[in-house]
Amino acid sequence: MVNEEKAYKYAQWCVSETEGKAPKYVKLQAQRWIDIVDGKNPDAYVDEAAYEKICKLLKLIIHPDIHCSMYDGLEDYAWLLITACLCTMCRPESEFYKLSGDDTGTLKIRYYQTGLLEIARKNYKTFNAAVIFILLMLTEPDFSRFFSVAPELQLSQELYIAVKKIIKSSPILFDEEDPVFKINRKEIICLINENNYIPLAYSQDKMDGKLANCFLADEVAAMDSYPVSAMRTSQRTLLSKLGLIISTQYPNYDNGFSVELNIAKSVLDGTSKKRYFALIYEPDDDLKQGDIWQTDDRCIYQANPVSVHNRIHFQSIVDDRETAVLYENYRQDFLCKALNLLYRSLGTEQYIDPQKVKLCAADIPKEWWRGKRVYLGLDLSQTNDNTAVCMVTEEDDITYAQTFGFIPKDRMMIKSKKEGVDYREFIKAGECFACGDEVISYGFVEDFIIHTLQEDYGVEIVQVGYDRYNAISTVQKLEEAGIECVEIKQHSSVLHMPTKWLKEAVLGRLFKYAASTLLEINFQNARIKYDTNLNLFVAKKFSDGKVDLVIGLINAMYLLQQEKLNGNDFVVQC
Numbered sequence: 001m002v003n004e005e006k007a008y009k010y011a012q013w014c015v016s017e018t019e020g021k022a023p024k025y026v027k028l029q030a031q032r033w034i035d036i037v038d039g040k041n042p043d044a045y046v047d048e049a050a051y052e053k054i055c056k057l058l059k060l061i062i063h064p065d066i067h068c069s070m071y072d073g074l075e076d077y078a079w080l081l082i083t084a085c086l087c088t089m090c091r092p093e094s095e096f097y098k099l100s101g102d103d104t105g106t107l108k109i110r111y112y113q114t115g116l117l118e119i120a121r122k123n124y125k126t127f128n129a130a131v132i133f134i135l136l137m138l139t140e141p142d143f144s145r146f147f148s149v150a151p152e153l154q155l156s157q158e159l160y161i162a163v164k165k166i167i168k169s170s171p172i173l174f175d176e177e178d179p180v181f182k183i184n185r186k187e188i189i190c191l192i193n194e195n196n197y198i199p200l201a202y203s204q205d206k207m208d209g210k211l212a213n214c215f216l217a218d219e220v221a222a223m224d225s226y227p228v229s230a231m232r233t234s235q236r237t238l239l240s241k242l243g244l245i246i247s248t249q250y251p252n253y254d255n256g257f258s259v260e261l262n263i264a265k266s267v268l269d270g271t272s273k274k275r276y277f278a279l280i281y282e283p284d285d286d287l288k289q290g291d292i293w294q295t296d297d298r299c300i301y302q303a304n305p306v307s308v309h310n311r312i313h314f315q316s317i318v319d320d321r322e323t324a325v326l327y328e329n330y331r332q333d334f335l336c337k338a339l340n341l342l343y344r345s346l347g348t349e350q351y352i353d354p355q356k357v358k359l360c361a362a363d364i365p366k367e368w369w370r371g372k373r374v375y376l377g378l379d380l381s382q383t384n385d386n387t388a389v390c391m392v393t394e395e396d397d398i399t400y401a402q403t404f405g406f407i408p409k410d411r412m413m414i415k416s417k418k419e420g421v422d423y424r425e426f427i428k429a430g431e432c433f434a435c436g437d438e439v440i441s442y443g444f445v446e447d448f449i450i451h452t453l454q455e456d457y458g459v460e461i462v463q464v465g466y467d468r469y470n471a472i473s474t475v476q477k478l479e480e481a482g483i484e485c486v487e488i489k490q491h492s493s494v495l496h497m498p499t500k501w502l503k504e505a506v507l508g509r510l511f512k513y514a515a516s517t518l519l520e521i522n523f524q525n526a527r528i529k530y531d532t533n534l535n536l537f538v539a540k541k542f543s544d545g546k547v548d549l550v551i552g553l554i555n556a557m558y559l560l561q562q563e564k565l566n567g568n569d570f571v572v573q574c
Helices: 006-016 024-037 048-060 076-087 125-139 153-169 226-234 256-268 298-303 311-326 328-339 354-358 409-419 423-428 442-456 472-480 492-507 517-525 548-566
Strands: 044-046 088-090 114-118 145-150 181-183 188-190 195-201 214-218 242-247 276-280 373-380 387-395 398-408 432-435 460-466 485-487 511-514 528-530 536-538
Touching: 006 024, 006 076, 024 044, 024 076, 024 256, 024 276, 048 076, 048 125, 076 088, 076 114, 076 125, 076 276, 114 256, 125 145, 125 153, 125 188, 125 195, 125 214, 125 242, 145 153, 145 226, 153 181, 153 188, 153 195, 153 214, 214 226, 226 242, 226 256, 242 256, 256 276, 298 311, 298 328, 311 328, 354 492, 354 517, 373 442, 373 548, 387 442, 387 548, 398 409, 398 442, 398 517, 398 548, 409 423, 409 432, 423 432, 432 442, 442 460, 442 472, 460 472, 460 548, 472 485, 492 511, 492 528, 492 536, 492 548, 517 548, 536 548
Parallel strands: 114 242, 114 276, 145 195, 145 214, 214 242, 373 460, 398 432, 398 511, 460 485
Antiparallel strands: 044 088, 181 188, 188 195, 373 387, 387 398, 528 536
């Protein structure tokens, strides 16, 4: 039966369409669920009885906006989300089911514990979450509890308002003589089974001490990981539980949604076995580069599934896109909220468009550097702040770079929260190192340059460029190790040329860097100023966050540029 219905047909369309209207990860998830419906998954199946019950209820519930049954009014992607999350069960012989201790096979345990939806705004995400909540309140065991969490109470109450609107539009649910639901100011109660739903706000409510049979976390990209973690902890003793995690993109890297998104992608990539169902409506990687979003309609379709068949919706986004192309101050909101592309607006003049920087990312393994002559740029900041070591070389007129960050180990959590950057992930990826305690261990940095780069990477360090501030002791040790060090005066008259050259190399695709999200964040933060002679330089004071990797990279580019212009015969600038 299910394989003849809307959810299955939409999944088939996602897998088979060839015009690029369905993004990569939606295709992967659709195929995974088709395999479950077709009986090809040893751990899961779709319960026909549960599906039939859901369909009967949807035929009784009235859509408040188009005044038809919810069965006829739901969007295609909503059918897939609802059917998969509510009707996909664990097989009694599966490893997940065996944990329940039920040897008779009578329990029905939902296969998916998390339903993740990344989707652009105005695609009815909150409305469809409200439909799921109403279905669960009608079908879950007696005295179940449901919570929505969001950054602010007003946002959390959007789900409450949507639930109330649907209930009051459906006579069968809100008959004055025999009502199914009771709507109070702070909660909604299902009178059939005493199930209740309460909206919570991260800004004013504590998330601990709850027991959530199901929770919805809305606009998770505007929060850290705590609300989702607290809700999940509350479900620890439940066998059949569900968490709905919904958001558009926001202009920040470190948030609770980016973590969940990475987990969901790892599940779909086959590197994790978590019980996730994820519809990730964001443009594929090849559409995230440069200015492709300005002209390629696939960016709209992949982030906005409603726009595929709704021409009014599609044209509205096209109109907004034209405005965003022309006016920078509209761009951040459009790219993040309408296309699910992570982007931070310029504010002051940005050094290089982050989308252009990402075009230069490359897979440069450690072995590639062996035998290369490299120039290093240092940014040795205050002892409790970030430090950067950046190395560059040139081959066939292409400048190659790899960057390394260093932070005090005991300040990692504080810095992560304060700066909005998850340093733990970058340390795992080898882009950053935690050393020392409350202060940077310059000894670790010096050992990294002298031994790790020269021995493990096998590079020949031609010169090291540094700013005299905080660098004297380290420079002495490097010189004692036989490495030539060159002071680079941090003044616009000196830094203008390498700063300009790096920008031109990025825009001309003559620059490649070992893929590093941390470096991309630094570029995103970097702002430039001009002196009275119109020399440009990256201004730390006016930048929107840490830029130490960019500063270190510019110092390294200065040495390489001087070698190209003058050979190695140059000294400290006056």
